[in-house]
Amino acid sequence: MNSLRVRIAALAGVVLLAVLGSTAYVLHVRDQQREAEASAPKVETRGDLAALRGASHIVFRNTALGDGYGQVAIVPVTDPGGSRAITPAVCERVFATAADALCLSADRGIVTTYKSTVLGPDWTAVRDLPLTGLPSRARVSADGKLAATTTFVFGDSYASPGQFSTRTLVSALDGSQNLDLEQFQLVVNGQTIAAADRNLWGVTFADADTFYATAASGGKTWLVRGSLAQRRLTSIREDVECPSLSPDGTRIAFKKHGNLPAGQWRLAVYHLTTRTETLLAETHSVDDQVEWLDDNRILYGLARARSGTASSDVWVVPADGTGTPQVLIPDAWSPAVIRK
């Protein structure tokens, strides 16, 4: 170590190794990825967009590698594994009604920015709705008038500096109204909670005024029923996240944390009138706001473990706790069912 020359040579060696090693690795991964793309089983993408929209269909984010990755696609409910039609819209999270679609998208760059866009019948942007943060959930009310988005935003959590937390907005699709659920009154078991750490996410609409969502404070979560007119959220049940109301309005499908390790959830269904809870047959941890295929089956996305790619499938499982989960749409994410 006494000679400066030796040390400089040693540093040069380390730098050389670091540069060569990491360059070789990056190129290797890139080649591997290209091979995976080339050899990936191709999904059929020749569905007819206009024809598919005439009947009941499922709108989702296409995650098949290659062209069309991240773009919104459509399959008929009658043949969900069949040929899909790819739309031009690129979304991280999508939800749709018969007329409009709500698209949360990311503009990746040095500084990534996010957008919430209402898409018209031809899948082009009609208008932008306010959005801050990383897209997480998107819902549109059945009448197509209201949109709800959940994102997570830097610095929105009061208890811990530098922590991410959620922001949930309910907006009129025509852009005329915009409500931040954090401004609503939160009543849990009859008591108003004004705690700074409260958080809200995962809206599902019931009618023009009523909706359900998740509220959290002090490490607990609740299913809350909200009223847009009264600006109030009232707790119904503990340990319910990302609720999704069944088409007949009787049940809530949700993810339940229970006593699982942190960051894991089990799918369950809660009956609003009988107040009973049923665990579903899916035993994998699911982190998604599920969607009802019909009154008896629910859809949800699961990430697929494959190195270097962000693939996922949409699965289906009966809503009564019976049966076994099955892949409904391969290479898909964020499903929305349009019933006709």
Add this chain to the structure above:
Amino acid sequence: MYVSVRDRPGGQAPPAAGSALRRVAPTVLLLGVVSLLTDVSSEMVTAILPIYLTAQVGLGILAYGFIDGIYQGVSALVRIAGGYAGDRSNRPKWIATAGYGISALSRIALLPAQGFLAITAVITADRLGKGLRTAPRDALIADASEPSMLGRAFGVHRALDTIGATIGPIVAFALLAAVPGGYSPIFVVSFAFAIVGVAVIVLFVPNRRTGGVPSTLRLAGLFRAISAKKLRGPLLASALLGVLTIGDGFLYLSLQQRDNLAASFFPLLFVGTNVAYLALAVPLGRLSDRVGRAKVLVGGHLALLAVYLTAGGPLGGTIPTVVTLLLLGTFYAATDGVLPALVTRLVPEEARGSGIAAAQTVVALSRFGASVGFGALWASVGRSQALLTVACLLVVALPAAAWLLRSRESE
């Protein structure tokens, strides 16, 4: 919970002035280069971590918040241990090297880490490394510098460090553009940067000049050193000012709630702060050498007071927002490097690392308290009222802090 702006990614700004670089000790420049490389490495990962955890690993929002809390919190706990270990062994270089090494290894450990617990463990290890190295490294900077140029030396180091924090996210997103959806190349390249940083400190940074002999500093001596009369005033002042320093997250959020302009440029807000920090770290460090560190530290908090007033005031729009961000960067430039420079002069040489660590931990913990308290205040009286309340408290506290600081600085 690290107390400086350099934990944040992004920002574009010119490098520090050349004349200032030439006049600091080579050790300071070398440690600056080590920090630059390490920050490129860590900010590469920090920048993509939210996307990686949620999009790739599939963690939920709350789980991410939990991980992020660990990310922020762990380093404050081990910081005093790092400072003390550096002092006790009298080998701060090797304690700092161990800290850099642990963080470097944690990058490569992200490759096989799947699932919540593994990733939590890896990130905890990274923060342990960060906590461990900070105080001994600052002690090395203090050792290598003329006492009259401490402010400048810390300023140069922090500026180099911030350049690294700026480059990191750019490298990460360039890689992500080259290999879409490929996160493992980012971890590998991040590891490569970190290893070169470790090589620089191992090969070129000299150990403490007094060198090699383990000191007799015992725990009791440590407590005596950091509770000595000379240090008590500055530590109290740090705590007093710390509990009135609300986190940047709140300030950004406040700007964002005030008008839509700040909301749509939310990810860019910290760039303004970084620019001011980078431009002013060296000049304010030099100023602190000339007019006294306590004065600059107090002056920095005047800038913070102005931040509260501009952020809490009714005026929205481009100019107030930009002014607020620049003032915030000024605040960090006037305090982040100046505090260790001030503390260095007040503790005996053998307890230098411990003293610096104590001051930084006091600041970190009191700021954490400030965030919790401010959250409650915000919820009960509203954004603008809460900011103005804290501003009023700061007006009252500043003379007291100035008195606590001035009466102790023997320059």
